[in-house]
Amino acid sequence: MAFDGIVVANLVHELKQELINGRIAKIAQPESDELLLTIKSPAGQRRLCISASASLPLIYLTDTNKPSPMTAPNFCMLLRKHIANGRIIDIWQPKLERIIHFTIEHLDEMGDLCRKDLIVEIMGKHSNIIFCNEEGMIIDSIKHVPAQMSSVREVLPGRTYFIPDTMEKHDPLSISGQDFIETIDSKPLPLAKTIYTSFTGVSPVVAEEICYLSGIDSSITPKELSEDIKLHLYNQFTIYFSAISEGDFKPAIYYNGNEPKEFSSLPLSHFSNYTRKDFESISEVLDLYYSSRNAITRIRQKSTDLRHVVQTALERARKKYDLQVRQLKDTENRDKFKVYGELIHTYGYNLEPDAKKLDALNYYTNEMVTIPLDPTKTPQENAQRYFDKYNKQKRTFEALSRLIEETKEDIDYLESVQNALFIAQTEDDLAQVKEELIDAGYMRRKFTKKKIKIKSQPLHYISSDGYHMYVGKNNFQNEELTFHFAVGNDWWFHAKQAPGSHVIVKTNGDELPDRTFEEAGKLAAYYSSMKDKDKIEIDYVEKKHVKKPRGGKPGFVVYYTNYSLIIDSDISGIQLVE
Template structure:
């Protein structure tokens, strides 16, 4: 993930100073453990300034309003109490070429600051610290005690000390080319390494972009550079410093991330805030998606393994109960031939009632023939009772296994992050597993359920322009089948295979062509556990023929009057179907 470096931070501050000063602080809301949102109002506009001290995505930018869920963090309550309704009168770096900003708050615009909110945007050492006018720390997002750091503890009541300053030279427009070149080439090493070690304020992303702009190899040693190469690099260096000094930035997205210098831009952006907001939201979504998907898949896989062991045990005990009739038959034979029994016998051979073939029956030598027969009758009754008890338990295990296989299929469908809808669909699966008591997270449940935006199903266009809707998870499957579907639609699902519910949407009175029906069936097979098969049986019927059994888990249905059609998911493995959302964007 590309960090906010000094260049980006200067670009952010330049925009904030020009558009959001002075501003009234109307509200403070803490979104999560690493992010605080400040509601600012100027004479012309109102917005939310997001300040994050996330170890990988520390940033400062204007973002949309946060969700309306309760804020239970102590840090935001302290900020609200101390600086609420004050005026933001200044945003300045505490020193040149430092990534620490001083957000200054006064009683009203033009007044001297009485509170300072220091935003330290420094990677894993990022922090947000509130001090009074005497620079005494009042509260901090992340307090650091003496055991954690003896160099720079951050504790309430202590004076605020800036992070230790770097000793490397500061880049300057006035520095002669000869001195600049001499500093960089003092030790013969790769160009990228020497640039970052020689001057402060440089990030890896900036140096790489600068070297590509100058058409140089980052691993090229300084001793191998020609005079023309040094000239190109110095010109690029001067362009960078000029943009910093004049605050003329050109934000945009690049193939590898973003830039505020206009270099290698693949998609221009209207503002630095837009670039920072979209990039880091996208990266954090991807990170959360990957972690959550791994967590859910691991949990579902573990439960399925336990259910398999339980089902194997029940099946084994049922196999044993199949011998119940054998015990009864042996007991009947013994009772019918009591006269052939002798004291102390351990084995007796008696003719079968039907075939006359001899049957060997084991006996307890210390018991009489009647007592041995009673023991066999008891064993028969015991196994019969066991079958009656085990069969419903095995049915429950099979039903639960089918449900979790459906969940697992939905998780496997969400193989990679493409848009925020994918993350929302994953969160809905997590919520479903919490509700079904597979996950325990009461804090998540109470916080997320109050403000939840539901994800939407996949939407595709058939060859003749009909819409085909595909559920992303069990919640969407139930929504499509029992709420969205009307009498004219066609419902499709893979036969006896976990997968998504699919709706072929039809206008009133229209019947689907075979081409459209085959397209929808291929989609049903593609969005199932049989995606890698050559041919997959898919059933289709009217939505009115689909039912949810009483007490059934989400996504589980039964159907009738179905027709089977063979689908070929491989068609979409070679050429993925086009989303209607993608068509609308183009």
């Protein structure tokens, strides 16, 4: 999805209507790279979320508040000092860059009226929030960029702010027809790529749209076009971008089924196969799509340490398992040594002294075998040597069989924890997984920290037929659901032979309709490691047939009779109880 210059222009248009002459009532920094401004404007109180996250930079108006750290970061304190209660007098975008300037008027320590610029750069991993004085000098930024990180531009206090023109792109809002034609002719690239690499703020999707509206194949090069066709392309290009100057934006999300495939601020006619949903506000579009994605991204970042612990333990367990399997393979011939010992006892009486081998009939297979002998030993000593070999490998086989089973259980357990980290949605979910890893001995508890009360609960869905369905988000919750919450006639679902959540359907003594079985199966598929497969096999059984093996790890069960169904993992139509 493209957060391009057109979307930024739509945002600027919307923010001007909502925030101009608004006063900054509150400045918070809930994350290291994110600001949340509360602004009291003539249109009412609004919250502006600004994120310079490298993985998910964005800016939009939201109704959602976020908890802030107990101690405000330095950048937040600096902004509070300078622009708290400041008035936003202008919001503007240079050309069609992915940059928004907020010009803020405030009183300094002497009571004099001053202006400062808060500059938001939405540029992928180079995104930043930069605070400048009226002369364009950088006071500070949410991310410092020294010369060692960038040879193009330093972003440090005391440096002059400028926009690096590394791509030498043209402004699509002001380019003439002749310059447009000369620009596209200068690049031997496919037409769509030529457009989005030549003009500021144009994404690949918009470049494809302009080619589609012009009726030109986007894969041919500009050199293949006649002058009339190039002029026609320029006219279509100008018409498309004139909507920006006129403020005629049409925010929308395009869906492929239930999956959002693209969002835009101007119509995308070439997405005719997708379902278009229109919105009044571009902030609503960004909030709807990015807020959930942003939450997932944050949780992924915060679970990095836990995922590293699990991945390291998993790699170690898998190496151990492979080694044990190879060692077990070496004991496959143990019975041969027992037979050798028996044959030496049977036929060794007529061996000549210093014999190096014994040819004998194996009465188990009725085949002749040649048995190597140690010429320095008697037949009885040779036989005992083979019996000792047999007994040693038998003991090794028995010990390794137990160890392999234990190691496989460790791998299965760690894969289930890995799946729990993947489906974690809140910090409480992560805290519960961390507690599980501590209990299992994979992490140490830090006694210096105060123990936090964990509020994480299983997910709660309601089937189309009104039955309550519960999904465990980790092994502790799986254990609780299956062995303490569910009763005998409730139904239990789980992805077959794959890490995943336990799903419990409360029957209230009723016979469940087929549709509820299917929806519970979809939940078990979605919250498993197999969710990306087209079809997933799900085991389901009444809870009374599910048992916990003695000494089993949390969430591990056995069952000997079950039903199965093949289902997909589309849960879009199932109601989640918040």
